[in-house]
Amino acid sequence: MNExxxxxxxxxxxxxxxxxxxxxxxxxxxxxxxxxxxxxxNKMATFRPDVVIMDIMMPKLDGVDTTRLIxxxxxxxxxxxxxxxxxxxxETRQRMKDAGANLFxxxxxxxxxxxxxxxRMLEIRSESH
Amino acid sequence: MLDTAAIALLTAPFTGVxxxxxxxxPVVVLLLAATAVGVWAAMMWxxxxxxxxxxxxxxxxxxxxxxxxxxxxAVSARINATRNLSELATKVTTAVEExxxxxxxxxxxxxxxxxAFEARAFAGIAQEEQATLSGAQIMxxxxxxxxxxxxxxxxxxxxxxxxxxxxAGYCLDLMPNSRxxxxxxxxxxxxxxxxxxxxxxxDLAEPASGMVPDPASIRQLxxxxxxxxxxxxxxxxxxxxxxxxxDLSAASEKLNSLADMKKNFVAxxxxxxxxxxxxxxxxxxxxQKNLGTLAPESxxxxxxxxxxxxxxxxxxxxxxxxxxxxxxxxxxxxxxxTDLVALAKHLEDSWKSRARxxxxxxxxxxxxxxxxxxxxxxxxxxxxxxxxxxxxxxTPDGGEVRVxxxxxxxxxxxxxxxxxxxxxxxxxxxxxxxxxxxxSSTTRRHNGQGVGLAICKDIVVHHDGRIWAENVQPQGTxxxxxxxxxxxxxxxxxxxxxxxxxFEAGEFVxxxxxxxxxxxxxxxxxxxxxxPGGDHLTIRAAIGLPDSVVQSAxxxxxAGFAGRVWESGETLLLNDLTSERRFGRELNEPRYSTPxxxxxxxxxxxxxxxxxxxxxxxxxxxLDTDDQVFLESLAPRLTGLLARYESWQDGARDFEAIRDTLxxxxxxxxxxxxxxxxxxxxxxxxxxxxxMLPGDELEHLAFSLQFYDVGLDTVPAQVLGKPGRLNxxxxxxxxxxxxxxxxxxxxxxxxxxxxxxxxHHHENFDGTGYPVGLAGEAIPLGSRLIRLxxxxxxxxxxxxxxxxxxxxxAMNVIxxxxxxxxxxxxxxxxxxxxxxxxxRIVDLQAKEGSSADLNxxxxxxxxxxxxxx
Numbered sequence: 001m002n003e004x005x006x007x008x009x010x011x012x013x014x015x016x017x018x019x020x021x022x023x024x025x026x027x028x029x030x031x032x033x034x035x036x037x038x039x040x041x042n043k044m045a046t047f048r049p050d051v052v053i054m055d056i057m058m059p060k061l062d063g064v065d066t067t068r069l070i071x072x073x074x075x076x077x078x079x080x081x082x083x084x085x086x087x088x089x090x091e092t093r094q095r096m097k098d099a100g101a102n103l104f105x106x107x108x109x110x111x112x113x114x115x116x117x118x119x120r121m122l123e124i125r126s127e128s129h
Numbered sequence: 130m131l132d133t134a135a136i137a138l139l140t141a142p143f144t145g146v147x148x149x150x151x152x153x154x155p156v157v158v159l160l161l162a163a164t165a166v167g168v169w170a171a172m173m174w175x176x177x178x179x180x181x182x183x184x185x186x187x188x189x190x191x192x193x194x195x196x197x198x199x200x201x202x203a204v205s206a207r208i209n210a211t212r213n214l215s216e217l218a219t220k221v222t223t224a225v226e227e228x229x230x231x232x233x234x235x236x237x238x239x240x241x242x243x244x245a246f247e248a249r250a251f252a253g254i255a256q257e258e259q260a261t262l263s264g265a266q267i268m269x270x271x272x273x274x275x276x277x278x279x280x281x282x283x284x285x286x287x288x289x290x291x292x293x294x295x296x297a298g299y300c301l302d303l304m305p306n307s308r309x310x311x312x313x314x315x316x317x318x319x320x321x322x323x324x325x326x327x328x329x330x331x332d333l334a335e336p337a338s339g340m341v342p343d344p345a346s347i348r349q350l351x352x353x354x355x356x357x358x359x360x361x362x363x364x365x366x367x368x369x370x371x372x373x374x375x376d377l378s379a380a381s382e383k384l385n386s387l388a389d390m391k392k393n394f395v396a397x398x399x400x401x402x403x404x405x406x407x408x409x410x411x412x413x414x415x416x417q418k419n420l421g422t423l424a425p426e427s428x429x430x431x432x433x434x435x436x437x438x439x440x441x442x443x444x445x446x447x448x449x450x451x452x453x454x455x456x457x458x459x460x461x462x463x464x465x466x467t468d469l470v471a472l473a474k475h476l477e478d479s480w481k482s483r484a485r486x487x488x489x490x491x492x493x494x495x496x497x498x499x500x501x502x503x504x505x506x507x508x509x510x511x512x513x514x515x516x517x518x519x520x521x522x523x524t525p526d527g528g529e530v531r532v533x534x535x536x537x538x539x540x541x542x543x544x545x546x547x548x549x550x551x552x553x554x555x556x557x558x559x560x561x562x563x564x565x566x567x568x569s570s571t572t573r574r575h576n577g578q579g580v581g582l583a584i585c586k587d588i589v590v591h592h593d594g595r596i597w598a599e600n601v602q603p604q605g606t607x608x609x610x611x612x613x614x615x616x617x618x619x620x621x622x623x624x625x626x627x628x629x630x631x632f633e634a635g636e637f638v639x640x641x642x643x644x645x646x647x648x649x650x651x652x653x654x655x656x657x658x659x660x661p662g663g664d665h666l667t668i669r670a671a672i673g674l675p676d677s678v679v680q681s682a683x684x685x686x687x688a689g690f691a692g693r694v695w696e697s698g699e700t701l702l703l704n705d706l707t708s709e710r711r712f713g714r715e716l717n718e719p720r721y722s723t724p725x726x727x728x729x730x731x732x733x734x735x736x737x738x739x740x741x742x743x744x745x746x747x748x749x750x751x752l753d754t755d756d757q758v759f760l761e762s763l764a765p766r767l768t769g770l771l772a773r774y775e776s777w778q779d780g781a782r783d784f785e786a787i788r789d790t791l792x793x794x795x796x797x798x799x800x801x802x803x804x805x806x807x808x809x810x811x812x813x814x815x816x817x818x819x820x821m822l823p824g825d826e827l828e829h830l831a832f833s834l835q836f837y838d839v840g841l842d843t844v845p846a847q848v849l850g851k852p853g854r855l856n857x858x859x860x861x862x863x864x865x866x867x868x869x870x871x872x873x874x875x876x877x878x879x880x881x882x883x884x885x886x887x888x889h890h891h892e893n894f895d896g897t898g899y900p901v902g903l904a905g906e907a908i909p910l911g912s913r914l915i916r917l918x919x920x921x922x923x924x925x926x927x928x929x930x931x932x933x934x935x936x937x938x939a940m941n942v943i944x945x946x947x948x949x950x951x952x953x954x955x956x957x958x959x960x961x962x963x964x965x966x967x968x969r970i971v972d973l974q975a976k977e978g979s980s981a982d983l984n985x986x987x988x989x990x991x992x993x994x995x996x997x998x
Binding site: 013015016019020022023057085086087088089106107108109110111112 | 399401404406407408409410411415418434438
């Protein structure tokens, strides 16, 4: 890996979003924050993240629709989307999967586990290239 | 012998000829005499034969009419039993086709949405043409073209586009007996409601007989259209009720939605719980991992996040526990009468102690000592606790929290005001957003607010109320809750049950009142009727009033709301009693919980039979003109139902019995000097037209003339047929025939005006008649004319106690009665019209004279009190 992978944390809950940013930075990722779906789409173009940590219940544009928008753009087809939601019912999981999320994790989550999964997925992606 | 001589004279010129062929003169005379006898015998035979044929024709006509009448009665029963409007429209057209013999029938009905008449049902019209007709809208101006006065024929309009008959008006008496129906002609029969509104019309063409219908057929048609109008109006009312029922089911659905809320509860609540939990768990994990390396500021920051999020979690859990506790206790909301002030006072102590701890001033103010409201006390207590708790939470020490309870006209207003931090203007609308939203993609949060306000909103909405928040100057927030007054859950009205009632005394009227109250959505409905003395109103039936009020209430004419309505005979609608100074005192009565009242008189003709008064709308709103229109449209029906109830109470008279009576009555009725009777009716109608009686009253008169004396059937034949004067008891029998007749006609849903005409047709101008003893102009004009027509036809006919009078003698008798039996003004017009028809009357009398035997056989009737003249 020549340069640090970039992570975009999309969550409207300030404490969570701050914490996630700190964690990923500590692990050596380059991190940006977005606070709703629209914000996320803007930062996709400028920041070009490798991983998006996506909350579902957000103002303006929710996580499901944002993920769908990301997947519609072919240049983001390689981007890993990790859904992170307090809603863990089967219906929400399925909708997120259909929208194109690569991974679903429910809140509250274990930070170490999240970091491990993200790192593993990045490995798989680079191996397949 | 005279005949023989005359023939001899007439044949004199031939005598010479006969003599010339040398036949002896006596033989000629004999021959001539024999011929004369033969001719006379032949003439007699022909006269008898003609008489028989006339009798046969009359009998046939009568049979035909009886059949038609039965048919009409059956058809109207069928129509009246139909409530679905389109089905009804089809039935009406079929019935009209069947009874009147028109091959093309189109029924147009007024549409309130398009403000035009639209073709709704057809008979004898091809499919393609039906489609064309259905598409067309007949505007009121188009209808005016169809109903031009010069085309008027009775109450219908005979359109003659070819102008074959010139522009002469076709009135009942001007109309020749038979005219050929011309191609292109149309007969328009309006459907006019009792208030005179045209709710639709029938467009008729191509009679099977090929003739323009005669006045009798037109009357049958008009009878049918009246029945159809009533039925269509009923269907409209039924429609209205059906909509009301739909509203009620919507209301009960709303009650059930609490159960649905519960279903979505778990899914939604998990999200609310997990959000703060996520922060707590993540920060805790971070702390554990990095405890040794963290800077003290970071440690402080992390711990603050964990603490804040824990508090948030506690708040949410408390809300949820409160709610679930309530949910477990009840499956749905149960409103009971509750004193809201007492409920608030009950919580006041805990609020006060909390206020002391926080150094906050707390006040609870109510505008009344008790405010009764139908609500769920547990839910409202939950709401109050949360709203006041919230106010404390956001108010800094030294601030103030005020709770106010206030009665407005239709609702109770609860305010909770604090001097706290206020709510950002752009969040004011969001803070109540429902916690229970089903749509999981919705992007909302209850940051900092927990779920309490959303629960509060749900509670308020389930009480049909409103809740909103506003910021107040100089600082703080005010939450306002409006709770309308409402009763326990309503059961949907069942209009069908009214028609299949067991006639237990009192129950009928009580159910009628339930029906009214449920149709209008009101809590208090009262039916007041005049007592037998006629100087007070008493409550006959009531909904929503204590028995003590029902039993003791007595209202004088002119006093109170009902008394004023009684006096004026007009509807009283008060939208805001508080602004009506003249009613100020009555407002203190506890039964007026909303300052709005509607009072509608039930009129039977000019007579007030009752007053319906309603107030306290379920939804707490004021009664409006919509309610007024609805109740007023119900009023004639209620009057009819009440009248029918009274007659049922008098004794069982079923439809079959009425029909049988009518059948025998009309059969016998037509057998008496039909032509003379008809000419008297014609004179009567012509006089009415001269007296400028308006069109609809003419129609009522024409109808009344057919049926006014059906009640004579209830008078024993030996009384009616008795030669000489009647004794007092026999006279009473005869006098009762008017009421009896009205009883028989009850099933026909007679127009109130027709009933008035029939009721008073034996009143004398000087007030000595029966059954009421009205005098002068108080007697309906039509009744005064019927009195004249009845007398004239009776005088001109043979009676068991006297022979038929000549026309001059009869007219003299009437002249002699002017001012006593007869109205001078009407008698003058009537006699002039009679004079105009002298020739026809004299001719008819001459004919009738030859069948005197027949008259004697017929059951005779007339004006027995004039028997002496």
